[in-house]
Amino acid sequence: MIEVLQIPFMQRALLAGVMLALLLAVLGVFVVLRKMAFFSEGIAHASLAGVAMSLLFSFAPLLGAVLAATVFASFIYIMEDKLKSSSDTAIGIIFATGLSIGVILMSAIPGYQPELISYLFGNILAISKQDLWIIAIVSSVILALVFAIRNKLTLFALNEDLALVSGINTKLLKLGLYIVLSVGVVLALKVLGIILVSALLVIPVAISQLLSKSFKVLVVLSIALSEFILIAGIFGSYYLDLPTGPTIVVFGACVYAVFGLIKLVQKA
């Protein structure tokens, strides 16, 4: 075990994993409570357009993905709020459009694109020092912001009307949540990939919801489970020589199944 921890790429993978697990667990609480799993799924897929664009015009893929995700999140907000489209309609359109733009741009790039593959399926073992810094800084900013407005966000997640009559600017809060969530999702793309990233947002919180009787417990348990699932998944994938992202997701789903079964047995 100690031997593994001395390998530089594993050190970077674990550091990135610990930071992202914390970020995704905190954001995941609001994703699950506001039933936004499809939103994060849609944004992750649509961000392929940004990754492809960055590869085509030779700039940092993470930056391209963040820009695309922010723009698409704003489009979803405008479609819901101004055009009165339902949430799943707006996300469904953006999901497919972003992905299609990504595929069209990719067809203009000659040759094999390993970077693109790592964004599609995730490659935590390819985390660079620069990636680590970006994850550390952006995660800290997002977590500080969420902590500062945690009461407003929780009331908003519970009942939007009650938040509005409490003097909360719910439109701004909703747009802010969409953008922050999009950036958080994109930040984790390199670990889990476009296809799997939203799983780590929802699985730890879904397990915690089975076990929690208070909001405080839900948040603490979600963070603990997220860290456990991500770190165990990274080690598991290393020792079993399996792809990291899918190993993390399958392990998380197994933990959910165990607690789900216990809950069912208790109810019976």
Place this chain on the structure above:
Amino acid sequence: MQKPSNKLLEVQDLSVNLGGLNIIKNVSFDLDQGDILSVIGPNGSGKTTLVKAILGLVAYKGKVSVNGKPVNKALDLIGYVPQRFYFDRNFPITVEEFLSLSFKGKDLKNNKVCDQLKVDDLYSKMIGALSGGQLQRVLIARAMLNNPKLLIFDEPTTGIDVGGQDSFYEMASHLNKDHGVAIILISHEVNVVFKYSDKVLCLHEGEVCCHGNNYDFDIDALKKIYGDNFSLHNHNH
């Protein structure tokens, strides 16, 4: 010398159009500090929409001011108890955590309103596990936590048995007397609200059909809406 205004809420020419339909048409009224106003009217008369407009939950034309300020700048002076509180019953949040989200003071555990409403016994319970009556007490406590000047109840006794209805109105009356809070009570229980209100406003098809003091209310106007057999059992008229 001009007498200082005692008006807490002023509503002028308020109109609401939803989906091309005029739900509220040029409604004007005001409410003095510490008074209880009941808004009555048959189903579909626009009572709930009127409250939603006052709170800024639906777009409206006209003017709504609280203590002389536009309502969106005075929401901290208003406590609101909705008719139905839609939320995910599996949302794991205790009563204490729920109340803390809105509480601007420092010591929730020794809060007078929570004690008066017997909400402190429920602090450790999940709000999704509360009965209808318990949840209503928690919502009233939440609305009263930051000492509002105006408390709005939208159909507060829907789904509560007769005994529960009486105790609700007694409790609202106590909150009004003990805390000096003005109350707007949206209700279809015409007979009961006359007993507890200072003023009554009756809406019909989005318009004010009669508005006045409890003691000299124009009962004949109500008969036009509720039928000739209508009478008030508890009225002091």
